[in-house]
Amino acid sequence: MSLVKTIKELKEEIKRMSYGKDISIGFVPTMGYLHEGHISLIKKAKLENDIVVVSVFVNPTQFGPNEDFESYPRDIERDYNLSISGGADIVFNPNVDEMYPDGASTFVNVKGDITNKLCGKSRPTHFEGVTTVVSKLFNIVKPTNAYFGQKDAQQVAVIQKMVRDLFFDINIVSCPIVREEDGLAMSSRNVYLNEEERNQALILSKSLFKARDMFLDGERDANVLRKFIIDNINTKELANIDYVDIVDAKTLENVETINSKAIIALAVKFGKTRLIDNIYLEV
Numbered sequence: 001m002s003l004v005k006t007i008k009e010l011k012e013e014i015k016r017m018s019y020g021k022d023i024s025i026g027f028v029p030t031m032g033y034l035h036e037g038h039i040s041l042i043k044k045a046k047l048e049n050d051i052v053v054v055s056v057f058v059n060p061t062q063f064g065p066n067e068d069f070e071s072y073p074r075d076i077e078r079d080y081n082l083s084i085s086g087g088a089d090i091v092f093n094p095n096v097d098e099m100y101p102d103g104a105s106t107f108v109n110v111k112g113d114i115t116n117k118l119c120g121k122s123r124p125t126h127f128e129g130v131t132t133v134v135s136k137l138f139n140i141v142k143p144t145n146a147y148f149g150q151k152d153a154q155q156v157a158v159i160q161k162m163v164r165d166l167f168f169d170i171n172i173v174s175c176p177i178v179r180e181e182d183g184l185a186m187s188s189r190n191v192y193l194n195e196e197e198r199n200q201a202l203i204l205s206k207s208l209f210k211a212r213d214m215f216l217d218g219e220r221d222a223n224v225l226r227k228f229i230i231d232n233i234n235t236k237e238l239a240n241i242d243y244v245d246i247v248d249a250k251t252l253e254n255v256e257t258i259n260s261k262a263i264i265a266l267a268v269k270f271g272k273t274r275l276i277d278n279i280y281l282e283v
């Protein structure tokens with residue numbers, strides 16, 4: 001079990017743990033301030049691989065100029081202990097200079113609708129930051145399997161596309177959303193919410209669950225479901241909708257009639273805190 005800060009140390013540690021054998025490496029990239037959602041990814045990785053590497057790195061290139069890079073919650077000691085008790089073997093916690101020694105000059109960019117819509121619309125440089133840092137991390141860790149949460153459904157789709165397009169020999173594993181008991185999707189940013197915002201934010205999961213019930217009862221018109229969710233969220237005075245969209249689960253194209261696996265995805269601000277959530281609809 002170890003906490004490493006440099007790429008050199010990480011590579012040495014992986015080599016030491018592999019005893020010269022061809023072992024499988026499970027990789028869980030995170031921005032830290034871990035919760036049960038992250039731990040579920042680590043536990044799954046532990047079941048499916050010889051060793052598990054968790055990265056904790058708040059990546060500056062995926063934050064816009066007016067976003068929360070500086071204030072993003074950080075606590076590496078707590079993250080290290082939680083990772084290890086979840087089953088991680090190595091926690092990689094580099095600083096910005098280690099990951100960007102020459103500054104941010106080379107980018108990996110997945111172009112097109114898949115990155116321009118949904119979160120990419122209000123965070124126009126976000127996904128190029130994500131694909132750039134994830135490529136760097138993949139090249140450093142060389143994982144067999146990499147684990148991502150469906151809470152960031154667009155991120156999973158974008159990374160799957162990047163892996164296909166660039167022939168990364170890595171299996172991307174998409175893991176279900178872990179929720180608080182009352183339904184709120186777990187997120188490191190939930191700590192920003194005050195009590196009233198936290199209460200009102202419950203409308204997100206409630207509306208998604210109700211819309212899924214309507215779908216299961218036979219409603220296939222995406223506009224009806226979308227309007228239902230928007231109207232519900234707008235009953236909360238602190239909610240400020242960024243988007244509510246119903247998209248094909250693979251391509252993220254908007255759908256009118258739901259005939260194949262789809263995602264209802266949303267982003268809503270409560271005060272200064274932007275929350276995302278989604279739910280899958282299986283035909």
Ligand SMILES: Nc1ncnc2c1ncn2[C@@H]1O[C@H](COP(=O)(O)OP(=O)(O)OP(=O)(O)O)[C@@H](O)[C@H]1O
Pocket residue numbers: 029030031032036037038040041147148149150151152175176177178179185186187188189190
């Ligand atoms: N509730 C959750 N259930 C399952 N996976 C999750 C959950 N929350 C985050 N993850 C996954 O954990 C990985 C690391 O995410 P990250 O560190 O950004 O956490 P986060 O809680 O999503 O933070 P943020 O508040 O920035 O959205 C991502 O693959 C993300 O999808």
Ligand SMILES: CC(C)(CO)[C@@H](O)C(=O)[O-]
Pocket residue numbers: 029030031057059062130133134152155
């Ligand atoms: C994948 C990731 C760790 C890249 O910084 C981040 O976007 C996240 O935590 O989801």
Ligand code: BAL
Pocket residue numbers: 031062063152
């Ligand atoms: N999990 C998403 C990371 C971000 O919002 O930057």
